[in-house]
Amino acid sequence: MTDPQYTTLPQWPNAYPASGASATLKFLNEDFIVTELPLQLPAGEGEHIWLDIEKNGANTAFVAQQLADAAGVTERDVGYAGLKDRHAITRQWFSIYLPKGETPDLTQLVHPEFKVLSQSRHVKKLRPGDLLGNRFRIVLRDVAGDRDAIEANLKAVAAAGVPNYFGAQRFGFDGGNVEQGRAMLAREIRVRNPKKKGIYLSAVRSFVFNEVLALRIQQGLWGQTLPGDVMDEAGRPTGPLWGRGRVSTTDQAQALENGVAERNATLCNGMEHAGLDQDRRALVACPQGLAWEWPQADQLVLSFALPAGNYATSVLNEILRTTEPERHTESEPVVLE
CATH class of the missing domain: 3.30.2350.20 (TruD, catalytic domain)
Known part of the structure; x- marks a missing residue:
């Protein structure tokens, strides 16, 4: 079986029903305030x-x-x-x-x-990685849609967390770092710059993790523990950060992860040969102290904290659809938290 071309990122599924609502994110810089929580x-x-x-x-x-x-x-x-x-x-x-x-x-x-x-x-x-996490205060403007549906998703997120997807910034502009990583691992291109090589490896590793998490949600397994799951210290099931060695899951969980690896053989085999070791990451991200208010009918303010390596966009994606002003669409450095 050969890998697909990774020219665009898939639309990974949400855990909760779509609210149908939309909003503008980062209209002003002060609409997105992040405070690092130092280690x-x-x-x-x-x-x-x-x-x-x-x-x-x-x-x-x-x-x-x-x-x-x-x-x-x-x-x-x-x-x-x-x-x-x-x-x-x-x-x-x-x-x-x-x-x-x-x-x-x-x-x-x-x-x-x-x-x-x-x-x-x-x-x-x-x-x-030398941080505990980040605290966020996010102002969403031009909120349009069913307020009750938004509130329902906010309450669900506060109670059960969100899929711990790696955010879009991990994958570069239009997901291009994943395709570059595939081409590098398939030896179609040579990447001499160590920093770029690290970015591409990070992107493909994150992609495989997201694919495992997405498949569990597609199969109706969100919030469930599978036979053979490996749990983290908080008692949450984990997914693979691919590398050398066998996955540490067994039974149904291992079968699911190996199936994703087979469909992405170039990525997974390449990561093993690149010297990465198997690791695990929680499948669920739990925003801490999630609170919200409506200062205006079309404005929603969220505040919460996330552990290091978790993405605020994963929280927002479960609540409503956001768009940013065009000036924000240029490629940004990958987030390595």
């Missing part, structure tokens, strides 16, 4: 400067480059826990490796798209 706070001493930064209209990589220039270091000396949205107001931590010399006061740095709220020293560099 730890700086200790006050060490070879790295940690910076608490609020950015508005800038992506994380751009801010990292600006910090490197201001501190007189290379960009690889700047660390952060995760990439955050550009068209938003986001608060996150950065680190700069500066073991010697005077400590520059970067709180005095002036830039129209970000500001340094505080700085302190710490013993280690921030690396991708």
Whole structure:
């Protein structure tokens, strides 16, 4: 069996009935506020400067480059826990490796798209994934549709969570990173840039996970535990992050996962040969403290927190359909949380 071409992403199914409602997302940057929940706070001493930064209209990589220039270091000396949205107001931590010399006061740095709220020293560099999660405040404008249906889905999400899909930003513009990853793993193209190679591997791994989760929902298995499932620490069933070794599920769960792998043989075989190891990810994402209000008839405000690696778009997709202004449709860096 040969793999399909991955030129467009499939429309993965929802867990709950569609509300039929729609809204505008990120009409203004302040409509999407993200606050990083740090894994730890700086200790006050060490070879790295940690910076608490609020950015508005800038992506994380751009801010990292600006910090490197201001501190007189290379960009690889700047660390952060995760990439955050550009068209938003986001608060996150950065680190700069500066073991010697005077400590520059970067709180005095002036830039129209970000500001340094505080700085302190710490013993280690921030690396991708070094965060507990993120807290969101999202304003949805031009809400149209059945308010009762929206409320019903909000209550369902609050009670039982949402499918823990990887978000569209994981897959690049129009899902192009998955097809590039397939071509790379099939040796149709050669990718020399390690960063690009990592992005493509991340995209195809996430795609296979989403396919497993989608199949469970299509088969009416949302919210159910299958014979042979591997559970996480919270007691939730998990899906495969593909790599070397056998899947750790058994029975019905293993059969379902192996079936998806067979249909995506180039991706799964390629990931094994690329050196990735088998891992697991929860199939359910549970937004914490989900609350909502209607300040106006056509405006809905949501607030909630998600653990690291979970996507706010997965929450929104279960409530209503959102569209963003055209200025937001350019390709953004993949989110590596």
